[in-house]
Structures are given as C-alpha cells and as structure tokens.
Amino acid sequence: MKRFQVIFMLGLMTVCTAQYVTAQNLKFGYINKDELLKAMPEYDSASVKLEKFRGELVNQLGVMQGELNKKSQAYNTEYKNLPEALRKTREEEIKTLDSRIQFFQVKATQLINEKNNELIQPVVAKAEKAIKDVAKEQGFTLVFDAGVLYYNDDRKSINMLPLIKAKLGLK
Numbered sequence: 566m567k568r569f570q571v572i573f574m575l576g577l578m579t580v581c582t583a584q585y586v587t588a589q590n591l592k593f594g595y596i597n598k599d600e601l602l603k604a605m606p607e608y609d610s611a612s613v614k615l616e617k618f619r620g621e622l623v624n625q626l627g628v629m630q631g632e633l634n635k636k637s638q639a640y641n642t643e644y645k646n647l648p649e650a651l652r653k654t655r656e657e658e659i660k661t662l663d664s665r666i667q668f669f670q671v672k673a674t675q676l677i678n679e680k681n682n683e684l685i686q687p688v689v690a691k692a693e694k695a696i697k698d699v700a701k702e703q704g705f706t707l708v709f710d711a712g713v714l715y716y717n718d719d720r721k722s723i724n725m726l727p728l729i730k731a732k733l734g735l736k
Contacts, residue, residue: 590704592703593707594707594725596696598696598710600726601726608685611688614680615684615685619680623673691733692733705723708725711724
C-alpha cells in the first residue's frame with residue numbers, strides 16, 4: 566500500500582510540474598553573434614588595426630627569415646673554403662639568428678593576442694551586454710548563439726539580431 570502511495574505521489578508531482586512548466590510563458594531567442602559583430606563599425610576598425618599590426622609583425626619576421634636564408638646560403642656556398650674557426654663562427658651566427666626568429670614568433674603571437682584583447686574584446690563585451698539587455702527587456706528565458714544552432718523553429722523562438730541592432734543603432 567505504501568508503495569502505491571509513493572508511486573501515486575510521484576505521478577501527481579510529475580503532472581503538476583508538467584502543467585506548471587507548460588503554463589509558464591517561455592520565450593526563446595537566438596542571435597548569430599558573429600553577424601552582429603560584423604555589423605558593428607567599431608569591430609571593423611578594430612579588425613583593420615589588428616590586421617595591420619599582425620602584418621607589421623609578419624613583415625618583420627620575413628626580414629629576419631630573409632637574413633637567415635642569405636646567411637645560410639652564403640655559408641653553404643663557402644663552407645669548403647672556410648677555415649675551421651670561421652666556419653664555427655658562422656654556424657653560431659646562424660644558430661643564434663634561428664633562435665631569435667623562433668623567440669620572435671612566440672613573442673609575436675603573444676603581442677597579437679594582447680592587441681586582440683585590447684581592440685576586439687571591448688567590442689565583444691559591448692555586443693554581449695546588448696544581447697543581455699535586450700533579452701531582459703524583451704523577457705527572454707533563454708538566448709542561443711545561432712552560430713552553433715542546428716535546428717530552429719521560428720514559431721517558437723525569435724531572431725534577436727534586429728532587436729539588438731536597433732538597440733545599438735545599427736542598420
């Protein structure tokens with residue numbers, strides 16, 4: 566008898582919970598954050614600055630790599646005619662330059678990441694704040710990123726991009 570009462574209570578709780586959930590007005594939204602970012606003018610200018618900075622580092626790396634190639638070719642050409650002491654000196658120069666290039670590659674990656682945080686992250690933070698603000702204002706329960714959304718029923722969820730663009734004053 567107790568078993569029957571426990572099963573009955575669990576069933577009753579399940580029914581009540583299901584009715585409560587369906588009685589609530591759940592509102593779902595989705596946004597393609599990448600599309601929103603691309604629509605923001607400050608994202609474009611930050612991207613251009615970041616790409617220019619990256620290009621400068623790549624050019625500098627190219628100069629260093631060209632110098633290494635020139636020294637390596639000269640060494641390979643003159644190798645047989647060089648005295649032992651000069652040969653070792655040139656080998657050491659090439660190794661040192663190669664090490665500098667490797668260090669520069671690591672440092673350049675760090676600098677690009679820092680520049681990205683400086684330029685792009687504030688724009689991303691602004692977009693995310695706008696998404697949260699619109700979600701609260703419009704009463705959304707959940708908001709999904711459409712960049713990874715595999716299925717969407719437009720009758721049960723709303724594309725928030727136009728709402729957020731309006732909030733940010735974008736076209």
